[in-house]
Amino acid sequence: MIQLTNVTKKFADKTAVNNISLYLHPGVITGFLGPNGAGKTTTMRMILGLAAPTSGSISVAGKLYAALEQPLSKIGAMVDASAIDGRLTPRQHLTILATAAGINKSRVDELLGFVGLHKVADKKIKEFSLGMKQRIGIAGSLIGDPETIMMDEPFNGLDVEGIHWLRNLLGDLAKQGKAVLISSHLLSEVQEIADRIIVLARGELIADMGMDEMQNESFSSYVQVQSSNTPLLKKALIEHGAGVDVPESEILHVRKMDIRRIGDIAFAYGIHIYELVKYQPSLEQLFSELVDGKTDYKGINLN
Numbered sequence: 001m002i003q004l005t006n007v008t009k010k011f012a013d014k015t016a017v018n019n020i021s022l023y024l025h026p027g028v029i030t031g032f033l034g035p036n037g038a039g040k041t042t043t044m045r046m047i048l049g050l051a052a053p054t055s056g057s058i059s060v061a062g063k064l065y066a067a068l069e070q071p072l073s074k075i076g077a078m079v080d081a082s083a084i085d086g087r088l089t090p091r092q093h094l095t096i097l098a099t100a101a102g103i104n105k106s107r108v109d110e111l112l113g114f115v116g117l118h119k120v121a122d123k124k125i126k127e128f129s130l131g132m133k134q135r136i137g138i139a140g141s142l143i144g145d146p147e148t149i150m151m152d153e154p155f156n157g158l159d160v161e162g163i164h165w166l167r168n169l170l171g172d173l174a175k176q177g178k179a180v181l182i183s184s185h186l187l188s189e190v191q192e193i194a195d196r197i198i199v200l201a202r203g204e205l206i207a208d209m210g211m212d213e214m215q216n217e218s219f220s221s222y223v224q225v226q227s228s229n230t231p232l233l234k235k236a237l238i239e240h241g242a243g244v245d246v247p248e249s250e251i252l253h254v255r256k257m258d259i260r261r262i263g264d265i266a267f268a269y270g271i272h273i274y275e276l277v278k279y280q281p282s283l284e285q286l287f288s289e290l291v292d293g294k295t296d297y298k299g300i301n302l303n
């Protein structure tokens, strides 16, 4: 698995990544987010041994990437599908990868079927749409049946059917116990599939936590409560440590307390509950909360 410890990367006087430590968990889909220039691509390149950290260490399955005997069985990556040589066919591209890595060529046909490109396996890649190129890049990242898979913007160019297919594929890979890291500016897509979120801003790690945990800790997460005695319930909940707002009469917005506890406290005070609904922020709201103050701009441009 992948472990980064106090990793910093400087380009001349620019610090692209500043002292980050993180671990990619097996069986977990991690969304890797950050505004433009946050350091995501630099981090992925360092994990793949394409750039060296200025300080700190990165281990892949306990070793440096360069020291791995069969790197493609440890980590597979799709970093820039548009960079695949358009003069090749998907079969040729994947065969080159398999040959270079000493992988049996039968894997090529298996993968072509898996990513739905068997019918166009012998056509030139330059004639393909971005979505089809993405599928080739995804097939390439899986060639060594790796323990960890990293994909940079894998949803780009995919149509609705392709997005659905990729969601299922990533879910299946995680179920097989693989660690999956995906960067994407399509936050709604990440929200659909990620179990965990890592956020970088200006090279710094500003969040690394489970999606549920992040939603529960957000200022925008609350439980809306209507009851038979609003003032008494408000007082009781505050005494038990909740944060309580009254956005309109007879309605409470309760933070830092879960639904069951609110219900139990109301019951203990003989208060009837008429509404108890949890509101959770979207990943987009969470992302804005997290990054606010960390970007150079007020409006965050994720494109």
Ligand SMILES: Nc1ncnc2c1ncn2[C@@H]1O[C@H](COP(=O)(O)OP(=O)(O)OP(=O)(O)O)[C@@H](O)[C@H]1O
Binding pocket: 011, 014, 015, 016, 034, 035, 036, 037, 038, 039, 040, 041, 042, 043
């Ligand atoms: N080879 C390089 N030389 C100089 N500066 C670089 C180099 N590569 C990246 N940087 C700088 O490091 C910072 C982080 O860049 P990086 O591409 O890792 O960000 P990112 O999070 O992937 O952004 P994006 O979403 O725009 O791809 C940026 O300020 C970028 O200009």
